[in-house]
Amino acid sequence: MDEPTMQFETILFSIEGGIARIRLNRPETLNALNRTLLGEFRTALDLIAGSAEARVLLLSGEGKGFSSGADLSGGSSPVGSPGFDAGAVLEDYYNPIMQRLFALPVPIVSALHGPVVGAGCMLALAADVVVAARSAYFLQAFVNIGLIPDAGSTWWLPRLVGVGRASGMMLLGERIPAEKAAAWGLIYEMVEDDELAARAEAIATRFAAGPTRAYDLIRQAIRAGLESNxxxxxxxxxxxxxxxGNTKDFAEGVAAFREKRKPVFTGQ
Structure with a gap:
């Protein structure tokens, strides 16, 4: 049974057919990340983690791009004021979100187009399979306004593309086109813009019908392996x-192999 769609102000969220979907929905700002959006995003992740139906998360953005990064149009503490702490939003929002993304018990697919900038870049690259349209570009823009990369950038980017390329991305603050991102191994693949939705949907559908517990164990082992001997x-x-080996899906996989048929996994 599919779970009901929940209404949010700045994201579109649903769980249907095993696919949980989060679509950033502030197109008038190129999906700039304000505190309302970040809070709703975190709530949606918690709903997915606690869901009996969700077997994959498909992450995307409404409008002309995935995200222009942090919303710098306003804030309760003006820059330069005695009470201003540029790191507080990391502690309150970004760090908990990134930890939730990495710990999510289902695989994540991100479908990206247009700008994929700043902290939005890291939300996108936290996915297990990243598919980008040709129009997409990746930008670590922090240095361009005198800040350091955050949302896990300094830990994750060197592991994705190596220290040299990650350092260039973060220190130079230049756009990395989708084609170059694919060549670097920053993303899984690049497709033409009119193919993005169908390609991402096909991958998500495959995950939704796959051995969910095995996917979880694989993604957690990959993360752990980056830090272990x-x-x-x-x-x-x-x-x-x-x-x-103790899951029902393993038993089904073996039975299907022996019976020369396609397995029907239930995620258990």
């Missing part, structure tokens, strides 16, 4: 394989 990775694989 080889022996620790082998031990985690052993533990995770035991857990995967």
């Amino acid at each position: 080889f022996a620790a990775a082998l031990e985690l694989e052993r533990q995770s394989q035991r857990e995967a």
